[in-house]
Amino acid sequence: xxxxxxxxxxxxxxxxxxxxxxxxxxxxxxxxxxxxxxxxxxxxxxxxxxxxxxxxxxxxxxxxxxxxxxxxxxxxxxxxxxxxxxxxxxxxxxxxxxxxxxxxxxxxxxxxxxxxxxxxxxxxxxxxxxxxxxxxxxxxxxxxxxxxxxxxxxxxxxxxxxxxxxxxxxxxxxxxxxxxxxxxxxxxxxxxxxxxxxxxxxxxxxxxxxxxxxxxxxxxxxxxxxxxxxxxxxxxxxxxxxxxxxxxxxxxxxxxxxxxxxxxxxxxxxxxxxxxxxxxxxxxxxxxxxxxxxxxxxxxxxxxxxxxxxxxxxxxxxxxxx
Numbered sequence: 001x002x003x004x005x006x007x008x009x010x011x012x013x014x015x016x017x018x019x020x021x022x023x024x025x026x027x028x029x030x031x032x033x034x035x036x037x038x039x040x041x042x043x044x045x046x047x048x049x050x051x052x053x054x055x056x057x058x059x060x061x062x063x064x065x066x067x068x069x070x071x072x073x074x075x076x077x078x079x080x081x082x083x084x085x086x087x088x089x090x091x092x093x094x095x096x097x098x099x100x101x102x103x104x105x106x107x108x109x110x111x112x113x114x115x116x117x118x119x120x121x122x123x124x125x126x127x128x129x130x131x132x133x134x135x136x137x138x139x140x141x142x143x144x145x146x147x148x149x150x151x152x153x154x155x156x157x158x159x160x161x162x163x164x165x166x167x168x169x170x171x172x173x174x175x176x177x178x179x180x181x182x183x184x185x186x187x188x189x190x191x192x193x194x195x196x197x198x199x200x201x202x203x204x205x206x207x208x209x210x211x212x213x214x215x216x217x218x219x220x221x222x223x224x225x226x227x228x229x230x231x232x233x234x235x236x237x238x239x240x241x242x243x244x245x246x247x248x249x250x251x252x253x254x255x256x257x258x259x260x261x262x263x264x265x266x267x268x269x270x271x272x273x274x275x276x277x278x279x280x281x282x283x284x285x286x287x288x289x290x291x292x293x294x295x296x297x298x299x300x301x302x303x304x305x306x307x308x309x310x311x312x313x314x315x316x317x318x319x320x321x322x
């Protein structure tokens with residue numbers, strides 16, 4: 001029988017795993033000052049942070065034009081049928097959301113449980129609870145959509161369950177520290193992605209029923225194992241790792257769809273991609289994931305990360321990959 005954890009989280013922290021500050025890089029003097037400044041900002045009320053966000057939006061979009069060429073190329077790929085005016089409306093809304101996301105992420109460092117529960121609601125949280133009752137561990141297979149950082153609300157919804165988050169280590173040590181610090185609040189374990197299979201295997205081996213946040217819509221690097229799928233009218237590479245791990249270990253795949261949005265408030269619905277991924281044809285889990293993303297970004301386009309170079313790889317350059 002699976003171990004329901006009895007309210008106790010796993011304490012084992014192998015290399016590449018951080019929880020509540022343990023296992024993170026040490027900061028130097030100047031980095032510690034930078035961290036204190038960021039944490040100071042995070043104590044400000046959201047209303048004040050959104051005033052700063054408005055200013056940053058003006059700089060990002062109207063002054064600097066941060067990755068504006070990439071954003072416009074991506075919007076043209078996805079919405080060729082829209083007029084220039086319609087695409088510009090989406091891009092402006094996207095930059096507003098991007099700036100808000102930045103300050104909401106800072107707020108993650110100190111936001112109270114009560115405020116976070118108000119700001120990110122999962123309408124049908126019973127979906128994951130029912131899978132837990134069956135002894136199933138879950139990959140919350142998410143895209144860069146809405147505010148994925150506020151999924152730190154999950155331990156409040158499922159007390160006593162082990163909650164993990166796969167992440168890619170950032171090149172800037174301070175940025176990486178702050179990112180991991182925010183994600184490991186409420187006893188979440190942050191696991192470097194290349195340790196994900198081993199860590200998940202050990203949890204299942206030890207009878208630990210868990211939920212792991214996996215953000216899987218980024219473009220794979222050239223040497224990574226890829227799954228090529230039609231996405232937004234273009235042949236697109238997806239990371240093969242999440243579905244590969246889920247199939248090997250029979251972890252349920254669940255997609256969080258942002259269904260409602262107003263500034264600083266999000267509502268999410270959970271969709272079960274596969275309760276038992278190994279019973280699906282190979283690549284089917286990733287195909288369903290891609291279809292759900294496309295549905296979301298066409299419905300609320302400003303919430304997707306358009307500044308990401310999603311289509312920087314062409315299938316023609318990888319003739320041996322399917």
